[in-house]
Amino acid sequence: MQPSVRVNEISLYLRCPRLIFFENLRDKGLPRKIDAKHMLLRSLMLSISEKDDLESHLIENLSRMREELPLVYEVEPDELQLACRELEDEVAGIARALASNLDLLLPCQAEIDLFSDRLGLSGRLDRLAPGGMPSLIRTGKAPQEGIWKKDRLMLAGYSLLLGEMGKTHINQGLVEYSRQGLVRTAEIRGVDRARVLRIRDRIRQIRQGQLPDRPEDAPCDNCEAREICETRHSLASRFF
Ligand code: SF4
Known part of the structure; x- marks a missing residue:
């Protein structure tokens, strides 16, 4: 099976079908850079469990994540601190916008x-x-x-x-x-x-x-598979 x-x-396929090929080619998949802000935002959203006082709840969870996430993921400490500071400034706005939607989520x-x-x-x-x-x-x-x-x-x-x-x-x-x-x-x-x-x-x-x-519209500029993809392309063009 x-x-x-x-x-x-x-x-991944919708980004570029070739990425599926290269992901599958290597034992460990393509190199993935951990984006600290992406990881924090995701963890913060997953931490929402109460409808009351969302802003304080998010700030409290953010400070806990600042301590815990480096133990869980390989993330650059400086990058994590920077992402935490940026998010601290954004939490109030996120909480305000989310407040009216919590009934949809909880x-x-x-x-x-x-x-x-x-x-x-x-x-x-x-x-x-x-x-x-x-x-x-x-x-x-x-x-x-x-x-x-x-x-x-x-x-x-x-x-x-x-x-x-x-x-x-x-x-x-x-x-x-x-x-x-x-x-x-x-x-x-x-x-x-x-x-x-x-x-x-x-x-x-x-x-x-x-x-x-x-x-034709492949987003190659920041692609993690660019090197291997270009090698494949030049190998193929030698034969045709
Ligand atoms: S380099 Fe371009 S064509 Fe190759 S896998 Fe990446 S996005 Fe697709």
Whole structure:
């Protein structure tokens, strides 16, 4: 049986399908730089458990994370301190914006492992929100309206997994754009679920050794696979 495709690989595939190939090529995957602010924001969102006095709660959790995270992750101490200082300045605004959305998020279960043999999919969902809605935590900028396409497809992936467990269709999900304290509700459509399954099949083919073409709009400038990708390209051009 083929190993399952993880829902977060869908996001990697949408960034560039070649990244799936290079991720699969190396035993330990591509080098990943830990972004301290991303990690802090994510941990902060996951720490929310009460609706009262959110700002003090977030400040308290931030100071605890400042001590604990270096013990858990390999992160540059200076980078972590800088990220903490930046977030201290932003916490009040995040808490204000989030306050009106807490009913959408709590009570919840955080970081749930999901797996389906039948779908060939697996993943760790950030939050299972009230009403059984999948919720993603994002640390980048929110779009002007709605949610980003890759977030919609990831929600569709988790809705497939949750739906398989509960034998039902999950038609709505949430995206938490933590930097702005926004929580956006999104419809999960059948067409997105079908697209997830097509991408799953494509990822399987790539894992079996099919190197995809380089997309015209590939975001190569800051790509962690740039060196190996360019080597592959020049090797291939020698033969053709
Ligand atoms: S360098 Fe460009 S084409 Fe190659 S994997 Fe990265 S984004 Fe894709």
